Amino acid sequence: MRERIKNPSLIQWIEEITALCSPSKIHLCDGSEEEYNQITSQMVKAGTLVPLDAKKHPGSFWCRSHPDDVARVEENTFICSEKKEDAGPTNNWKSPAEMKKKLIELFGGCMKGRTLYVIPYCMGPLGSPSSRIGVEITDSPYVVLNMRLMTRMGDAALKQLGNGPFIPGVHSVGVPLKPGQKDVAWPCNPAVRTIAHFPETRAIWSIGSGYGGNALLGKKCFALRIASVLGRDEGWLAEHMLILGLTSPEGEKKYIAAAFPSACGKTNLAMMTPTLPGWKVECVGDDIAWMRFGKDGRLYAINPEAGYFGVAPGTSFKTNPNAMKTISRNTLFTNVALTPDKDVWWEGIGKEAPLHLTSWLGESWKLGSGKPAAHPNSRFTVSSKQCPIYDPKAEDPKGVPISAIIFGGRRSSVIPLVFESFNWQHGTFLGASVSSETTAAAKGEMGKLRHDPFAMLPFCGYNMGDYFAHWLAMGKKTDAKNLPRIYYVNWFQKNDQGEYLWPGYGENSRVLKWIFERVSGKAKAIETPIGYIPEKLDFSEIFVKDPARLFHIDRAAWIKETEELSHYFKLFGDHLPKEIHSELEALKKRLFS
Numbered sequence: 001m002r003e004r005i006k007n008p009s010l011i012q013w014i015e016e017i018t019a020l021c022s023p024s025k026i027h028l029c030d031g032s033e034e035e036y037n038q039i040t041s042q043m044v045k046a047g048t049l050v051p052l053d054a055k056k057h058p059g060s061f062w063c064r065s066h067p068d069d070v071a072r073v074e075e076n077t078f079i080c081s082e083k084k085e086d087a088g089p090t091n092n093w094k095s096p097a098e099m100k101k102k103l104i105e106l107f108g109g110c111m112k113g114r115t116l117y118v119i120p121y122c123m124g125p126l127g128s129p130s131s132r133i134g135v136e137i138t139d140s141p142y143v144v145l146n147m148r149l150m151t152r153m154g155d156a157a158l159k160q161l162g163n164g165p166f167i168p169g170v171h172s173v174g175v176p177l178k179p180g181q182k183d184v185a186w187p188c189n190p191a192v193r194t195i196a197h198f199p200e201t202r203a204i205w206s207i208g209s210g211y212g213g214n215a216l217l218g219k220k221c222f223a224l225r226i227a228s229v230l231g232r233d234e235g236w237l238a239e240h241m242l243i244l245g246l247t248s249p250e251g252e253k254k255y256i257a258a259a260f261p262s263a264c265g266k267t268n269l270a271m272m273t274p275t276l277p278g279w280k281v282e283c284v285g286d287d288i289a290w291m292r293f294g295k296d297g298r299l300y301a302i303n304p305e306a307g308y309f310g311v312a313p314g315t316s317f318k319t320n321p322n323a324m325k326t327i328s329r330n331t332l333f334t335n336v337a338l339t340p341d342k343d344v345w346w347e348g349i350g351k352e353a354p355l356h357l358t359s360w361l362g363e364s365w366k367l368g369s370g371k372p373a374a375h376p377n378s379r380f381t382v383s384s385k386q387c388p389i390y391d392p393k394a395e396d397p398k399g400v401p402i403s404a405i406i407f408g409g410r411r412s413s414v415i416p417l418v419f420e421s422f423n424w425q426h427g428t429f430l431g432a433s434v435s436s437e438t439t440a441a442a443k444g445e446m447g448k449l450r451h452d453p454f455a456m457l458p459f460c461g462y463n464m465g466d467y468f469a470h471w472l473a474m475g476k477k478t479d480a481k482n483l484p485r486i487y488y489v490n491w492f493q494k495n496d497q498g499e500y501l502w503p504g505y506g507e508n509s510r511v512l513k514w515i516f517e518r519v520s521g522k523a524k525a526i527e528t529p530i531g532y533i534p535e536k537l538d539f540s541e542i543f544v545k546d547p548a549r550l551f552h553i554d555r556a557a558w559i560k561e562t563e564e565l566s567h568y569f570k571l572f573g574d575h576l577p578k579e580i581h582s583e584l585e586a587l588k589k590r591l592f593s
């Protein structure tokens with residue numbers, strides 16, 4: 001291994017972690033297909049993976065997690081800055097010294113009987129000046145497979161690292177094996193679950209969970225929590241945003257970034273098939289955007305990831321045909337249901353369940369059993385390369401120029417289908433004001449309305465008030481004419497019977513069209529107290545029961561909303577930028593006028 005690694009601080013760190021964790025073997029990942037195949041066969045033998053039917057799903061596997069390890073665990077996620085104030089009121093905080101002490105205890109001997117994998121990976125296109133290198137040490141072969149699908153991983157990343165800096169991340173399932181002890185299919189240790197970030201020394205430690213964002217440290221831990229801190233210090237943005245390219249029937253193309261909380265439809269929007277004739281969407285990314293200003297003063301975005309970790313339930317040929325094509329092969333399915341003929345099934349897949357299934361719990365499942373066959377946060381992991389509408393510029397080292405930024409959440413009322421901010425400062429206020437009903441992506445109650453500023457509540461690595469200030473500062477870095485316009489959307493309004501008012505999915509192209517034409521200076525808008533709403537949305541060939549209600553602004557409800565926000569913003573004390581406060585006051589005034 002030493003011969004393959006030229007970076008002395010990487011060698012030293014691996015030695016340190018090896019001494020602490022006492023694995024029985026070490027494996028430096030090269031990222032090759034042989035390595036991937038070797039690990040999958042070993043996991044099939046161990047009973048962790050089940051190969052799917054080679055005709056229906058070539059190169060794909062089914063995997064079940066432990067029932068208590070199914071989503072991100074926000075209550076066990078910590079930002080360990082020297083000062084509590086720097087983690088801010090929305091993060092769990094522990095002092096670095098105290099956390100380090102705890103971690104040394106928890107990680108001591110934690111990899112006994114297991115293989116320690118070293119995963120060098122690159123977040124962002126190889127060779128891009130915006131890309132960053134991370135190295136994850138893990139004792140989970142499942143993590144290795146996911147990291148290969150989700151990032152540029154192995155020798156290429158190691159080569160790009162050279163002698164340069166990297167973000168170290170240590171991950172363990174937290175289940176050491178005694179000599180001769182047989183492993184379980186999904187080892188995890190909920191009792192010790194801790195996901196710790198050190199924003200000042202730029203390190204990540206995670207133990208006890210093998211699932212998603214808890215364990216794939218390149219994703220939320222690095223590309224959002226640590227990267228948001230890098231962005232603050234270096235003048236760029238790390239955001240929980242999809243990136244899509246939108247082409248008009250005339251062949252003009254614009255790029256749009258959009259932030260929605262987890263499991264609110266980012267993947268569906270990023271890969272959308274527009275119902276409006278002549279319009280085309282192409283996908284740059286479905287979860288994370290790193291954005292910085294280019295020499296021309298415009299904001300450019302790269303997708304630091306190279307794959308999708310998408311929510312399976314609800315994904316069908318009707319809702320997201322491009323995702324269905326993407327996951328037709330070489331895909332890892334976690335916590336969906338398995339059919340007797342080794343195919344996958346989930347609620348909302350668009351076809352009836354066969355008579356018998358094996359549920360995500362490994363139990364035999366029958367229609368009408370009352371419990372879902374697939375876990376609501378079951379996922380597919382797949383490389384972006386397989387996306388049939390992968391944007392030709394998705395790997396451009398420069399990134400793509402962003403014309404519009406969209407914020408949104410899951411709101412059954414109050415927020416109209418779409419509105420436009422007056423300017424960047426007002427748009428920043430809109431981002432700060434996002435609330436959304438909770439989903440299965442995080443452990444805890446579902447459907448509960450909570451504030452989720454910029455859809456970054458679980459992902460901001462520093463004081464959220466300072467993060468608002470960073471957004472405001474970014475808006476001053478370039479001419480106002482170069483800044484993307486900022487929008488707020490809500491696909492999830494319901495009527496009094498609890499039915500959705502808007503069909504969503506491909507029909508959202510009507511909203512994208514309006515945004516596109518606003519940015520081009522073509523579409524007209526009506527000024528309201530909350531922002532600009534469309535004078536006219538393209539409702540051609542669609543029946544919408546109550547179009548006026550989609551854009552209705554209920555003043556009383558909005559006044560309540562502002563009162564709620566006043567209360568919420570107090571949380572940030574003197575970290576709340578005065579501009580956010582004055583935007584809220586201005587909104588109140590407009591609502592009362």
Ligand code: SAT
Nearest residue numbers: 072212213220262441
């Ligand atoms: O588990 S993940 O954090 O990767 C998914 C999500 O919550 O967005």
Ligand code: MN
Nearest residue numbers: 240261262287
């Ligand atoms: Mn996400």
